[in-house]
Amino acid sequence: MFNFRNLIYWLNDALTGGNVKTHLNEIKFILENPESFQTKEIKKNNLDNLLKHATKTTNFYNEFESKLNLKDFPVIKKTIIQNNFKDFQSNTFINKNNFKVSTSGSTGLPFTLYQNKNKRDRNKADVIYFLKQCGFEMGNRLYNLAVRLEENQKKTFKSWFKNVILVEISRLSDQTIKNLLNQLKNDKSHKKSILGYVSGLESILRYVEREDIDLKNLNINSIIANSEYLSPQTKSSLIKRFKTAVYSRYSSDELGILAHQTFKSPDNFTINNASYVIELLNFNNNEPINYGESGRIVVTDLFNYAMPIIRYDTGDVAKLKILKNGQKVFEKVEGRKMDLIYDTKGNLLSSYIFYTKVSEYYHLIKQYQFIQQGEKEYEIKLNLHKEKFDYEDELIKNVKKDFGHDAHVVITYVNEIPPLASGKRRKIVNNYHTKEN
Numbered sequence: 001m002f003n004f005r006n007l008i009y010w011l012n013d014a015l016t017g018g019n020v021k022t023h024l025n026e027i028k029f030i031l032e033n034p035e036s037f038q039t040k041e042i043k044k045n046n047l048d049n050l051l052k053h054a055t056k057t058t059n060f061y062n063e064f065e066s067k068l069n070l071k072d073f074p075v076i077k078k079t080i081i082q083n084n085f086k087d088f089q090s091n092t093f094i095n096k097n098n099f100k101v102s103t104s105g106s107t108g109l110p111f112t113l114y115q116n117k118n119k120r121d122r123n124k125a126d127v128i129y130f131l132k133q134c135g136f137e138m139g140n141r142l143y144n145l146a147v148r149l150e151e152n153q154k155k156t157f158k159s160w161f162k163n164v165i166l167v168e169i170s171r172l173s174d175q176t177i178k179n180l181l182n183q184l185k186n187d188k189s190h191k192k193s194i195l196g197y198v199s200g201l202e203s204i205l206r207y208v209e210r211e212d213i214d215l216k217n218l219n220i221n222s223i224i225a226n227s228e229y230l231s232p233q234t235k236s237s238l239i240k241r242f243k244t245a246v247y248s249r250y251s252s253d254e255l256g257i258l259a260h261q262t263f264k265s266p267d268n269f270t271i272n273n274a275s276y277v278i279e280l281l282n283f284n285n286n287e288p289i290n291y292g293e294s295g296r297i298v299v300t301d302l303f304n305y306a307m308p309i310i311r312y313d314t315g316d317v318a319k320l321k322i323l324k325n326g327q328k329v330f331e332k333v334e335g336r337k338m339d340l341i342y343d344t345k346g347n348l349l350s351s352y353i354f355y356t357k358v359s360e361y362y363h364l365i366k367q368y369q370f371i372q373q374g375e376k377e378y379e380i381k382l383n384l385h386k387e388k389f390d391y392e393d394e395l396i397k398n399v400k401k402d403f404g405h406d407a408h409v410v411i412t413y414v415n416e417i418p419p420l421a422s423g424k425r426r427k428i429v430n431n432y433h434t435k436e437n
Contacts, residue, residue, distance in 0.1 A: 005139030023125035054308035103253035133262035145196025169200035198228035269330035344404030
């Protein structure tokens with residue numbers, strides 16, 4: 001079927017200089033030819049140019065002007081940027097038409113950056129490339145499960161032109177989900193995909209499983225989960241129920257797409273080495289981790305010249321893996337370091353462990369949250385479909401198997417687990433280590 005929206009998009013890009021297409025071609029070449037000499041040269045030039053620009057045009061990086069080795073630059077956190085905001089701005093871009101990006105993030109603290117137009121075009125090209133790697137073409141129908149849609153009301157024409165249907169998921173009732181499923185079923189688009197918060201997808205999935213709804217006629221081309229951790233159980237259930245491929249995206253509002261699962265890499269995350277230098281560093285120092293270990297995700301944005309961001313500690317954690325062909329990928333992206341959990345002996349555990357404990361009760365639960373309140377104190381918050389949960393002892397016993405038989409586990413029943421200002425819901429929280437740090 002002819003995709004006129006796709007044609008118009010690229011025609012418009014060509015008439016305005018073809019910058020997005022140029023970026024797209026470079027991204028495609030780098031990610032599909034990772035070991036070629038040309039790829040290494042392009043990446044080296046992009047990094048060298050960024051470091052030279054940052055040291056010559058910003059107050060914060062000025063003292064590093066004689067250093068062009070990335071490891072000579074400090075690892076920075078969000079608070080450093082917030083406390084030195086003007087010093088991070090490039091003096092050659094201050095009076096230009098930059099774009100403001102803001103996020104509350106998982107900490108709930110507001111965070112703002114400025115991006116120049118070339119950076120925005122690079123982000124667009126990243127999105128287009130990775131969507132295509134998930135079976136989606138620009139101009140196809142996309143259902144975007146998002147929050148705070150009142151902010152997007154002025155973008156109605158833009159959404160129509162891009163063939164995007166916005167779906168508010170901050171409070172998904174059974175009736176809302178039923179209406180959405182009917183809309184998907186009646187949508188005769190040749191190809192359609194779903195992009196959305198994991199929590200929204202989970203709510204839809206639980207409704208479908210509880211009502212045992214057959215979704216064979218939806219004809220969904222792919223589902224892309226973003227913003228929150230997608231557990232293997234949820235992914236497997238989505239694939240089974242929606243009868244389509246499911247991919248996870250790791251991105252941030254302030255940077256862009258950092259890693260993505262694709263049809264070539266459905267279980268591992270392809271690292272976006274085309275637009276960023278991404279390091280995985282030790283929890284206790286700034287040394288790189290070994291393969292098979294988990295570490296802090298530290299990012300250098302190669303294309304934001306308005307506010308150069310070098311070696312930015314995202315606060316997130318990933319596990320590094322090397323494939324047989326030598327390609328480095330993320331085996332897991334588990335979320336924020338502050339939300340990692342520990343057993344009663346202080347050993348670090350994957351958040352995945354708790355998902356295995358609660359997954360068999362998904363049909364009974366609207367929302368859940370696991371909190372480490374102390375060295376050996378754990379709380380499970382449950383928002384139920386019904387008034388009674390008959391598996392308290394079983395769940396607590398199951399948790400103690402991995403967290404320690406001396407663990408003190410309590411279950412608290414709530415009517416709502418409120419989202420953060422970003423719209424995300426933290427399923428794993430560590431209040432104990434937050435207090436320590």
